[in-house]
Amino acid sequence: MVLSDVVDNPGQAGGTREQDLILSVQHGQLELFYELVRPYERRVYAAALAILRNEHDAEDVAQEAMLKAFANIRQFRAEARFSTWLIQITVNEALMRRRRERTVQMEGIDGHRSATGEEESEYAPRDFADWREIPSEALERKEVRLRLAEALGTLDRKYREVFVLRDMEHLNIQETAEALGITVASVKTRLLRARLMLRDLLAAGWEQGWFSRLPFEKGNKPW
């Protein structure tokens, strides 16, 4: 089984209930729309934040995306996953906002670097010590979540976007490529690089004490 499939997916868990909600909203029970999108509000916000890197803009775009989905709910077809449809609307909204705010000019520097072949160059892992696993229980601590978010925030835009859509939003490779308007090959290359860079950043975080005072450090260490 693919690892990302193991992660809880609210859309799959409540598929029938979700389909019922979609039909109800499409037939005029508008007040049920919030119930329909509530399981995805965190994913929608995270997608917007990955692209915009500004909490205020991300919230605004996430909510605009929800409103847009609400306005166009009749156009949604059951053959698509509702979560994917919602995330794609969000990505489009966020990309449009970024273009409007002319950050493209700054981001274009990154684009130029990739055009010169940097994206194709290989990324070699730096830390080969026994991997000191961070258990998922550590995510209970806000400090740990913040550290992980900080590490993600240091990634170049093109790696961050792919990583968030693929590994946090759980879009598949094809859906990620379509949402960002890039090739499947580019998604794979960027995803590999993002994962390896984050791995090194987390390893370095151990050295810097990012994850100190974790409960599991008392007694047996996880590595």
Add this chain to the structure above:
Amino acid sequence: MVNHEALNCEQMWREISNYVDGDVDAALRSTMDEHFRTCSRCASVLAGTRNVVQLYGDERMLEVPAGFSRRLEKRLAKKAAVKRSGWAGWSVWLVPVAAMVLIAGTLLMTSSSRNWPAFKSQHAVPAKNIPPDMVVVVSSGAKLFHVPGCEFIHDKASQRTMTAKEAMREGYVPCPRCLRQYLKTGLTRERGEDARAEAEEEQGEVLSVAGH
């Protein structure tokens, strides 16, 4: 093409993301599994990559700012109210507007059917059951149409041949002499008489023209 028999560490790292996603074929997976068993560096890279995917894929990593849900719910409720009131407001007008359109349409059709054709004679009597393709004759300055050869045709020099339908469309009415059987004599007897008088008037004109 990756040579599965002899993967070095760099080649392993290139495929490690696909390996984690289950996106490698069975032969490559088998080769990589073997390599991981014997190479602690690559095993470390694999463990770290998996840990990254697992941690960031956790729902707890997705946080929204305080009050996000409440603000979203409020905006959606507002939008729903606007959408609903927009439809309700529109639908309130729908019935009366539709009724008005229907009435106006009916009136228009009725009035247009009354006015068409615009009869050339104020004494005109509509034709009844006249064959539309019947060949008739009209002439300039006249108000009646006739069967060809009718002695009451006015200004025979300018006569034109057409169908009864075309003649009626131009506003001509049947001659009460030669086309008497097609006049609605029952309900417009008086008008029929007037039309007959008109025919006689036309005949008078014919005679006077002939006299000249």
